Amino acid sequence: SNLNELQPVHGEEQQSSCDECGDSFSQEQILIAHRHIHSGERPFCCNGCSKNKRLKTKQSLGEQDISDLFSDELSDVPCERSSDSDSDSGSDRGQQRIVATDTESESESESESDSSSDKSAGSNIEGTDTWGKLDKTPALGQFTGNPGVKQIPSDPTQMSEVAELFFGDSFFDMLCQETNRYYLQHREEYDRSYKVLKWVDVTSAEMKKFFAIIFLMGHTKKEYLKEYWSTDPFLEIPIFGKLMSRKRFEQIWWCLHFNDNELQPQSTSRLFKIQPLLNFFVEKFQTVYKPNQHLSLNESVIPWRGRLHMRTYNPGKLTKYGLLVRVVTESTSGYIGNLEIYSGEGKKLQETIVSVLEPYLDQNYHVYQDNYYNSVATAEYLLSRKVRVCGTIRVNRGLPPDLKEECKSLKRGETTFRRKGDILLQSWRDTRVVNMISTIHNSSMVDVQKRHGQVKKPVCISEYNMFMKGVDRADQHLAYYSLPWKTVKWTKKVALWLINCAIFNSFFAFKNLNPHSKLKYKAFLLNVAKAWATDHMVAAEPAADTVLARPGPCTPTPRRPHFDPPGRLSGDMRKHTLSKIVKSEHFKGKQPSRQCRVCAFHKKRSRTAYICKFCVMPLHRGECFEKYHTLKHF
Numbered sequence: 001s002n003l004n005e006l007q008p009v010h011g012e013e014q015q016s017s018c019d020e021c022g023d024s025f026s027q028e029q030i031l032i033a034h035r036h037i038h039s040g041e042r043p044f045c046c047n048g049c050s051k052n053k054r055l056k057t058k059q060s061l062g063e064q065d066i067s068d069l070f071s072d073e074l075s076d077v078p079c080e081r082s083s084d085s086d087s088d089s090g091s092d093r094g095q096q097r098i099v100a101t102d103t104e105s106e107s108e109s110e111s112e113s114d115s116s117s118d119k120s121a122g123s124n125i126e127g128t129d130t131w132g133k134l135d136k137t138p139a140l141g142q143f144t145g146n147p148g149v150k151q152i153p154s155d156p157t158q159m160s161e162v163a164e165l166f167f168g169d170s171f172f173d174m175l176c177q178e179t180n181r182y183y184l185q186h187r188e189e190y191d192r193s194y195k196v197l198k199w200v201d202v203t204s205a206e207m208k209k210f211f212a213i214i215f216l217m218g219h220t221k222k223e224y225l226k227e228y229w230s231t232d233p234f235l236e237i238p239i240f241g242k243l244m245s246r247k248r249f250e251q252i253w254w255c256l257h258f259n260d261n262e263l264q265p266q267s268t269s270r271l272f273k274i275q276p277l278l279n280f281f282v283e284k285f286q287t288v289y290k291p292n293q294h295l296s297l298n299e300s301v302i303p304w305r306g307r308l309h310m311r312t313y314n315p316g317k318l319t320k321y322g323l324l325v326r327v328v329t330e331s332t333s334g335y336i337g338n339l340e341i342y343s344g345e346g347k348k349l350q351e352t353i354v355s356v357l358e359p360y361l362d363q364n365y366h367v368y369q370d371n372y373y374n375s376v377a378t379a380e381y382l383l384s385r386k387v388r389v390c391g392t393i394r395v396n397r398g399l400p401p402d403l404k405e406e407c408k409s410l411k412r413g414e415t416t417f418r419r420k421g422d423i424l425l426q427s428w429r430d431t432r433v434v435n436m437i438s439t440i441h442n443s444s445m446v447d448v449q450k451r452h453g454q455v456k457k458p459v460c461i462s463e464y465n466m467f468m469k470g471v472d473r474a475d476q477h478l479a480y481y482s483l484p485w486k487t488v489k490w491t492k493k494v495a496l497w498l499i500n501c502a503i504f505n506s507f508f509a510f511k512n513l514n515p516h517s518k519l520k521y522k523a524f525l526l527n528v529a530k531a532w533a534t535d536h537m538v539a540a541e542p543a544a545d546t547v548l549a550r551p552g553p554c555t556p557t558p559r560r561p562h563f564d565p566p567g568r569l570s571g572d573m574r575k576h577t578l579s580k581i582v583k584s585e586h587f588k589g590k591q592p593s594r595q596c597r598v599c600a601f602h603k604k605r606s607r608t609a610y611i612c613k614f615c616v617m618p619l620h621r622g623e624c625f626e627k628y629h630t631l632k633h634f
Contacts, residue, residue: 016028016031017031018031018034018035018038020035020038021038129420130420131400131402131403131418131419131420131425132418132419132420133417133418133419134419135417135419135424135442135443136419136442137442138388138422138424138439138440138441138442139422140364140388140440141386142364143293143363143364144363144364145290145291145293145360145363145364145365146290147290147291147292147293148290148512149289149512149513150287150288150290151165151287151288152513153165153513156510156513156514159506159519159524159527159528159531160528160532162506162509162510162513163503163506163531165284165288165509166281166285166288166502166503166505166506166509167502167506169204170280171280172204172208173204174277174280175202175207175256175258176201176202176203176204176207178258178259178260178276179202179252179255179256179257180201180202180255181257181260182255182256182257182261183199183255185261185262186255187199190254190255197247197248197251199251202252202255205535206252207252208532208533208535209243209244209532209533209535210244210249210252210253211499211532212243212528212529212530212532212533213228213243213244213249213529213533214483214485214496215481215483215503215525215526215528215529215532216239216240216526216529217483217485218481218482218483218525219481219522219525219526220237222235225246225250226246228240228246229241229245229246230562231561231562231563232561232562232563233561233563233565233566234566243533253492256492256495257273257491258273258274258276258277258491258495259272259273259274259275259277261273269343270309270310270343270344270345271341273491274491274494274495274498277495277498278341278494278498281498281501282339284502284505285336285337285338285339285501285502285505286337286338288505288509289335289337289505289508289509289512291329291330291333291335291337291360292330292331292332293365293366294330294331294332294365294366294368294467295328295329295330295331295337295360295365295367295368295470296328296329296368296369296467296468296469296470297326297327297328297353297356297357297367297368297369297373297471298326298327298369298370298468298470298471299324299325299326299327299372299471300325300327300339300471300474300475301314301317301322301323301324301325302322302323302325302341302493302494302497303321303322303493304321304323304490304493305321305322306490308323308490309344310323310324310341310342310343311323312324312342323341323342323490323494324341324342325339325340325342326339326340326352326356327339327356327471327474328356328357328367329470329473329474330470331368331467331468331469331470332467332470333470333473333508334469334470334471334472334473334474334476334477334504334508335470335474335505335508336474336501336504336505338356338357338358338359338360339501340352340355340356341494349373349378350375350377350378353373353378353382354381354382354385357382357387360387361385361386361387362385362386362387363386363387364386364387364388365388366387366388366390366440367382367387367388367390368389368390368391368463368464368467368468368470369389369391370391370392370468371391371392371393371435373391374389374391374392374393374394374397375393375397375398375437376393376397376399376423376425376437377398379423379437379439380423382439383422383423383439388422388438388440389437389438389439389440390436390437390438390439390440390441390460390463390464390467391436391437391438391464392434392435392436392437392464393425393435393436393437395435397437398425399435400418400425402418403416403417403418403425403427406427407429407433407435410427410428410429410433411429412429412430412431413429413430413455414428414429415428415429415445415458417443419443422439423437423438423439424436424437424438424441424442424460425437426438426443426458426460428457428458428461434461436458436460436461436464438460440460440463441458441459441460441463442459443458444458444459445457445458445459446458446459446462448462474504477504477507477521478497478500478501478504480521480522481521481522481525482500483496483497483499503525504521506528507521507524507525510524556584557581557582557583557592557616558616560594560597560611560616560617560618561617564597564615564617565614565615565616565617567614568615568617568628568629569629569630569632573629575614576612576613576614576615576625576629577614578610578611578612578613578619578621578625579610579611579613580609580610580611581593581594581609581610581611581618591609592609593608593609593618594607594608594611594618595607595608595618596608596618596620596624597617597618597619597624597628598620598627598628598634601634606620608620608621608624610625612625
């Protein structure tokens, strides 16, 4: 009974002692089980796996050796105080705290000494479910990703044809369709303004010219949009006016759209307005090129400070406010393979990681990511999907307690680790403790060349620094000649960012197809802009557009500039000649005339039919013409 078992304890009776080591036990059956440690005998057989076991008491095991602690009635353990009844004694199950351990890895030799047998039992108590200090090199599977450009253009040396792999006619047709539809849906609101042009449906060729102008804007930064069409000689860039009038550009920009608004009530996605564009580019990124084995997963930010549910704030980033984008890139080049825009849908972090890595699962890719994405649970799941990870890890993401304590006593340059199967947790102290998780590397150290000499680092840290720069490389190129312009609609901001990513991927695909080319990103952008602007399918401009060119015998005379040209006082009167104003095809009068520049300065309403061909300025013959070209204050 329970009372009979407790009385020897309170009565301070002599406890049973082991003859070999002198340890004392309160119960005889535990002493019998303890003696098997010294004898090396395994008298018990597991019914589940048919392996021979021996039983160890908690007193003979250290904290790290205990893999499982349970209490149960083991019928094979002899007990002197056995009851005549066949029923189990609950107190007996509670008193026995015995651990079953697999000793299959122990030496089979019976001639080993008792001490070596005891050490072997203690060192092999952990299995694949526990952390230990026994290191190994993981067996990395064969990479089956098949990297390289998968869609070859007809002429790989032509930059415009390589860009067509990521854009194509379907892209421009989609934008034209949605832009023209958006105008029809908001015609009344648009026509209410009396200064706008009459709407003409946008064609694919004109949409190419529109984006060619946006690419050129990335090369020449100006504070205001109107300055690109300025006629001030010190600010003028003639190519913008030659490609498209400012009013037509503003007209297309105002109506630029990417999805049908009438379908929005049927969708609950916050990314509905850009979803077709997002799906189009993600599909192109995944099919045109397959990345190499080393990938990097990180976040990028689309700048946006307006009011938006999806806007995030990250004080650690250079761009603190904006839309968060999870990006997977090739580590060595920065090629953007997949991306996912955060929309505040409440997905768990591991679901997001698996979703953005979906095209690379089950192919033995190596993914490098920072401590925001890493955890032991995520590493275990990705390992089951044949994706290996490496990166920094936070202490609350699965680090064992003994490793946390051991890190506190590390000195600079020292390291410690724990391993469970293929998962390695390694800590190394530099100026502070760096915690790493890797399913790729072992715990070995390598020499790294620094400014003041060589430093020993864990190999996982060395390769993490080498392969974690993929997203940063992409952001670096996207920031050089960025396309995003000031706008009150976040959809246009995201669309221009996606187009910027597509043109960068086009540049990398061109470099991959032409490995000996020394072309720079700026030159690639300029060549694509030229190809789109001079497309042979470009249609005629709308009626309100004008061409800024010197007037000729058949060329309609352009409007006069807002500023006086600097060459008007050059003194060389041979180049200043008067000619008749040439009417345009839409002029209905007999003879076109314009307000004289000198008379207008003196607030006189007097029109003239002549213009200076060099200054492109309407002037009266005689006194007005002479004053304008000889006097500073005419």
